[in-house]
Amino acid sequence: MNEVTLEELKAIPVLSEVPDEQLQWFMDAGEIVTFEEGERVFEFGDPVSMTTVILEGRIRICAVQGGKLREIAVIREQGITGYLPFSRAKKTPGFGECVKKCRIFRVPSEKIKEATQLHYELTEALVHTMTSRIRDFTSLQQQNEKMFALGKLSAGLAHELNNPAAAISRGASSLNAQIQNLPAMFKAIVSLNMTPEKVDTINELLVTRANQTDRPVLSMMDKADREDDLADWLMDHEIKKLEFAENLVDFDFKPEDLDHMNACTPVSQQLEIVLAWVNNYLLATKMIADIKESSQRVSQLVTSVKNFTHMDRDSDKQLLDIHTGIRNTLTMLDYKLKKGNIKLAENFDLNLPQVKAMAGELNQVWTNVIDNAIDAMEVNNGGTLEIKTRQDRQFVEITIKDDGPGIPEEMQSQIFDPFFTTKDMGKGTGLGLDVVTRIIRQHNGTVKVHSVPGNTEFVICFPINDD
Known part of the structure; x- marks a missing residue:
């Protein structure tokens, strides 16, 4: 069957409410292609230039994560992938492989851009598909980031x-x-x-x-x-x-x-x-x-692990000493400090009042920022990690500083963006600082970075009371 029918497209839930004349335009703009089991539908790094509808069969998308090739998504019958309206994706993040004989309908991205000017309902349906894809992909990547961090902490704890x-x-x-x-x-x-x-x-x-x-x-x-x-x-x-x-x-x-x-x-x-x-x-x-x-x-x-994960408390904000969480995090990452030949300098204001916060969430902040600092100093085969705390009126300020090579000025505005990473392939997902930003915003605070070669500072500030 080398043609797509209106009934086939109407049977796809996301396209079911699109007017027939718009679907007809969509059909006229595309073509049918087929792939046998085991064939590559696209390769890693190929331009994202087609909107792809899976009419029959199934494809899987694989990419390198954590240094290993992993299956990151499976697109089944009635699934839509590839280019979607207003998407900023330029290249494919992995390769697509046909795992069940596929019959695919494809429309060039130029036609989809044209549809945004002509066909509102069709565009709305495809945008809905894109937002769902972003939500699912973000959830997957956040889970991968957590598992990646858990793997590093588990290795250190085992050591x-x-x-x-x-x-x-x-x-x-x-x-x-x-x-x-x-x-x-x-x-x-x-x-x-x-x-x-x-x-x-x-x-x-x-x-x-x-x-x-x-x-x-x-x-x-x-x-x-x-x-x-x-x-x-x-x-x-x-x-x-x-x-x-x-x-x-x-x-x-x-x-x-x-x-x-x-x-x-x-x-x-x-x-x-x-x-x-x-x-x-x-x-x-x-x-x-x-x-x-x-x-x-x-x-x-064991006590440090229990306190780090905050297993014995609920997730509501509570009064706590931030130094306890920072020290527990340093205990969990002690093996990396030793392995990296990194000296630790603690400049804590021990007279700080307790802050109202979520301990488990803040521990994710300390873990991500400190772990990044340790990784940054890896190229120097050593260095000094300095952590400073102080009270700034009704706020508490935590500065985490390393003497690594620094973050290039042109990248400093991007490091908090989701999926942006300066690490080599397989060493990070680009979600660590995005997690930091979201958690600090939950605490009505801010996180800023100041970086020059030999001196990078992350300054985290949030109110002492949640008022």
Whole structure:
């Protein structure tokens, strides 16, 4: 069937109310083309020069997103795509592939432009199709942006959780090894026939050193010197296990402490048994401390995630400390700061009053702007991220500054536009700053950018109270 009929066009819901004479004009202006399954209907970057109506069959549109080829839309029977009235699309964002044998009606864009002057109802129907397409595409892209951001945060969170989890696993294995030594050590210790007074003296020294909170922070050179001193002492007393020295230094033991333990030992040749017991106890103490610290780190990360997503509160505006959200966001992006060799400078006014806002929404703002700043400094293999907060009368002002290469002056007026991005293909959808703008407007605020090479500032300002 190489012709399109009036009945076919009237059966398309969006065209059903268009007068017959306008549809007849539409039919006379176009042509029928067919495609077999697997054929390309159009290629990436082709000019958008035709209005296309799918009469039979189905095509899918694929594009590169996040560095991967993805299916972004499927146009089915009675679907309309391609050029539409007042559309600013110039080139196709991906390629179209026929997935079910297609019979397509196409009208050149020049004719559609002519229709805007001649046929109101036809133009109205096609504009309605365009607004629906924009709404659906925007929704899809916003979802992709959220998933893209979630993927980056998930990767960072997995990395941050992996370190303390691995430390807990290593600590548990080492602690188990120390426990396995206890039976043999117990047998050796009880054979020493030490008096209770001597045992108490060594125990008191051991517990004191293990629980000491004011141990000096030693440089690598100082620590090496102290290890050498203890190793010399051990060799002078014919003790072969020189590895004791490193652990004893970590707990601030000195040669005079070893003299004291030696004096409490009935036979000097048995001092190695006492030192092995002491070393085992100190190692176990160190492993327990490492496990505790790693567990606390996991707990802090979980708390940060909970606060970042604001899982335990509703979506209404509430009084909150903006620094909490910024710090939670920095925790979530800490892996990127470390990976990018980026220093963090916090210049917070901690006397700021609480602001009335939606914490979850603001966290999206901090995430997008800070993440963009980190990406901008990537080309420098390092840099400084500065975040400043201050009160400006009845407003709170947050400045996020990086020392990256800056945003070209000709692009600064476009960066808040939907789908505009300065990032390479696959690294962004161009919706991050659009999201920022919409959220700040919800809070009756503004977001501005000042950028020159080496200094880019995003200044976010909104009222303290939602009055």
